[in-house]
Amino acid sequence: MEIISVNITKGGCGKTTTVQMLGEILSRDYKKKILCIDTDPQCNLTTVSGINLMACGDRNLYTLLKGERPLNDCIVKSKYYDIVPGSLLLAYADTEFNQLGREYLLKEQIEDANYDIILIDTPPSLGLLNIMSLTASTKIIIPTECSYLAMIGLDQLSNTIESVRKHSNKGLEISGILMVKYNARANITSAVLAGLQKMSSKLHTKVFDSKIRETVKVKEAQSQQEPILDWDSSCSAVKDYIAFTMELVNVL
Numbered sequence: 001m002e003i004i005s006v007n008i009t010k011g012g013c014g015k016t017t018t019v020q021m022l023g024e025i026l027s028r029d030y031k032k033k034i035l036c037i038d039t040d041p042q043c044n045l046t047t048v049s050g051i052n053l054m055a056c057g058d059r060n061l062y063t064l065l066k067g068e069r070p071l072n073d074c075i076v077k078s079k080y081y082d083i084v085p086g087s088l089l090l091a092y093a094d095t096e097f098n099q100l101g102r103e104y105l106l107k108e109q110i111e112d113a114n115y116d117i118i119l120i121d122t123p124p125s126l127g128l129l130n131i132m133s134l135t136a137s138t139k140i141i142i143p144t145e146c147s148y149l150a151m152i153g154l155d156q157l158s159n160t161i162e163s164v165r166k167h168s169n170k171g172l173e174i175s176g177i178l179m180v181k182y183n184a185r186a187n188i189t190s191a192v193l194a195g196l197q198k199m200s201s202k203l204h205t206k207v208f209d210s211k212i213r214e215t216v217k218v219k220e221a222q223s224q225q226e227p228i229l230d231w232d233s234s235c236s237a238v239k240d241y242i243a244f245t246m247e248l249v250n251v252l
């Protein structure tokens with residue numbers, strides 16, 4: 001079972017959208033059994049997956065981490081994948097979960113799960129939820145938009161990855177860096193791409209050949225809480241994510 005977390009410190013870099021698209025495509029086109037986990041207290045992945053948080057009651061990640069219900073009782077189904085919904089209570093994770101070995105909490109709860117691939121969406125922070133996610137993961141994908149601030153986010157994340165490798169997950173691999181909201185014609189693009197290539201070789205990984213273009217269809221689908229594949233299965237971002245998924249599957 002691969003456990004892949006999609007991670008970068010900066011918000012708005014396409015973490016949630018990348019998890020959503022990978023979940024949809026790996027399920028529809030590769031017939032994989034997928035579990036997504038929403039570790040962000042903002043619960044964006046839960047919402048865009050068409051799930052009403054209130055209706056979930058206490059079936060969510062907070063309950064799972066508290067050990068109050070087993071994994072299967074915290075899972076909700078959406079059209080293409082199963083999901084452990086997020087919870088606003090996760091905002092207090094850093095103070096709430098203070099026992100010894102807390103970085104292993106998520107790993108312990110999901111290691112016996114019966115899925116082909118688990119995808120973890122992470123919050124834009126360097127706190128415990130991120131450490132837990134990286135500790136539980138076999139691989140990490142780093143999405144980034146074409147900006148200088150995203151490169152700073154990547155630099156911060158690389159320190160966290162080093163520390164997780166040292167203390168709680170020696171085998172954590174970086175699958176690659178994915179450029180999202182890509183606009184080949186923008187002047188800054190080539191400078192950021194060059195910077196990312198440099199950083200990626202320092203991190204012993206690569207920038208994926210596939211780049212994700214920006215299209216309003218993504219925002220439309222998410223605002224209607226429809227799967228992006230159902231909203232417009234031939235828009236540019238979907239084509240790009242399909243190419244990216246193929247590239248990813250080849251290195252899994």
Ligand SMILES: Nc1ncnc2c1ncn2[C@@H]1O[C@H](COP(=O)(O)OP(=O)(O)O)[C@@H](O)[C@H]1O
Nearest residue numbers: 011012013014015016017213214215218219237
């Ligand atoms: N390829 C894309 N084209 C257009 N908008 C996008 C695309 N990818 C993400 N977005 C939008 O950008 C915003 C941030 O994306 P999101 O996936 O939520 O990032 P993060 O989880 O890193 O904060 C969201 O409003 C989302 O709808």
Ligand SMILES: [Mg+2]
Nearest residue numbers: 015016040044
């Ligand atoms: Mg998000």
